[in-house]
Each structure stands twice: as C-alpha cells, then as structure tokens.
Amino acid sequence: MNEQDAGMRVVHLLRAITMELDRVGERFAARHALHPTDVRALICLLDAVRTGAPATPGVLGAHLGLNSAGTTAVIDRLERLGHVRRERDTRDRRRVLLKVDESAVALGWSFFGPLINEVVAVMSRFDAADQATVERFLSGVHEAVTSRE
Amino acid sequence: MNEQDAGMRVVHLLRAITMELDRVGERFAARHALHPTDVRALICLLDAVRTGAPATPGVLGAHLGLNSAGTTAVIDRLERLGHVRRERDTRDRRRVLLKVDESAVALGWSFFGPLINEVVAVMSRFDAADQATVERFLSGVHEAVTSRE
C-alpha cells in the first residue's frame, strides 16, 4: 500500500465518479427532454450568470468544443425550450448576448441540489481539518488536469 | 466558511474535474480516430480484462447505455481498428465473447498513464494520513453517487 498504489486507487475512484456523474447528467437530460450537450451548455451558462461574465455563442461554443454551426443549434434548442433568449449587444452589434431564463436556473438547481446534499452528507462525516485536506487535494487535481495539453 | 459552503465548493470542484476529464477523453479520442463512446467502451473492456469478467456485447451495451444496434456499431468500429475481435462462446452459442487485443491495452495505458502520474504527484504532497482521508472521502462520494435513482 505505497503511494503509487494509493494514486492508482484514487485515479480509479475519480474515473468511476466521473463516469457516474456523466450518467447522472444523462439521466437528468433524458428526463427533461435535453441532450447531454444541452445540459453542459446550461451549466456553462449558469456559471456565466454566477460570475457575471457575459455569455455569447462564441464563448459557449468554445467551452463546449463545438464549431459555430453546432453552437447555433444548441442555442436554438435551448431557446425553443425557453431557457435562454438571444439579444443583440448594443455596444458591438456583431455579438449576441445569451440571457438565461429563470426556468433554466431552477432546472440547474434541481440538478445540482441533490448532488450537493449528498456531498455535504459525505463531508459531514469528516472534521474541519480533513475537509480542508479534501478541498486542497481536489484543487490540486483540478489544476493538474486543467493544465494539460 | 461552514460545512455547507465546503460541500458546495467540493461539488463544484468535482464537477470541474469531471468536465475536464471528459475533455481529456475527447482529446484522446480525437487523436486516435476514436469516438468518445469508443473510449468509454475501451475502458469498460479493459475493466473486464482486469477483473477477469467475460465481456459480451450485452454487458458492454448495458454499461454504455446503448441499445443493441448501437452496441453492434461500437463493436464494429473497435473491431475494424483491431482493438477487439468477436468469438462465439462455445458454451452458449447465442453469445459473443469480446477478446481485447494487446493494442487496446497499450492504448489504455497511454491514456491512463499520464493521468495516474499527475494524481500520484498531487498525492505525494500529502502525508499518509491525509492520503487515507482523501481515499475515504472519494469512496464515500462514489458510493453516494452510485446508489442514486
């Protein structure tokens, strides 16, 4: 049980959690007549709302790894469902600003709420110092994985 | 900074890591002329090899959430690339056993190797007790997320 083994086991755990969260997202998508990509788009848009960053098709498409045609299609679907609406930017009239509807925020919470509750429940089994350890570890993994080519 | 907040931050970290690992998988897929689904299939097949469980189209399709037609298509693609081959089960001749080729195992390692290294590197910044804490936490999350409807 050396540290190499622990790394291995943790990788497998992270992978298993990742796959399971993907499945949760897919089930959520199916239950709300959304595609997995639409869920990812919704999450991205809600992040933009949280951080106050302006959401545009260009930013969204870059985040999702779609080209402009695919991005237009995603936004069309979300707009048809009433989750976002397009508004021309008055400053730069080439750009379109994506306004997120209240229904999308509610939808987001119905997705994340239960997950947050479960993770809070698991966290509550640890004392403050261990919670901090977990957070530092996940931050480290996040940075490591984000800064890959 | 109460425990609710910590849970929230950890959920966001897990989500961010999940999304980033998805992107890693997608980049890996693109670089090897695979579809994201094919990568998931490959991982599932390698798991079967590791655990010694027999891999069949039925099991694979169930894991991937595909119907039988889609499953056949995935296996066709992997077989065309030489990563698996079909073999009739001699015991139950309705079944097909999926034999994983050496090239697929190598491919799997080229995917997981770097990830394992990075996680091991992050883990090495923690002492044994904290590593155990991380592992316990991830196990808890895994269980919680797995046992959802």
Place this chain on the structure above:
DNA sequence: ACAAGAATCTCGCTGAGCGAGATATTGCCA
C-alpha cells in the same frame, strides 16, 4: 419436439455536429 425466451445482428431513419461559405459589423490604417 416445441414454445418461450435470450443474445445478437440488420435495416431504415432521425438528428447532432461538421466544413464551407454567407452576412453583418467593427476597427485599423493610409
């Protein structure tokens, strides 16, 4: 034997996402 059921495959179709190019707008620079 034969019917019911199980595992896999075939066929035709829908639709997500791509490449290429059209359109509208801005900003740089002579």
Place this chain on the structure above:
DNA sequence: TGGCAATATCTCGCTCAGCGAGATTCTTGT
C-alpha cells in the same frame, strides 16, 4: 474619410452515431 482585414454569428448540405423494430440463431423448460 474610405476601403479592407478581422470578428461574430448564422445558413446550407452532408456524414455518421444511435434509435426502434424486427429478423436470426441458439438455449431451456416442459
């Protein structure tokens, strides 16, 4: 100021992953 390259978004036509329905092959209980 006028023209041109760059930027943001959208349209069109196509490919192919995955679906539903049903065909095929084999097993098992009676």
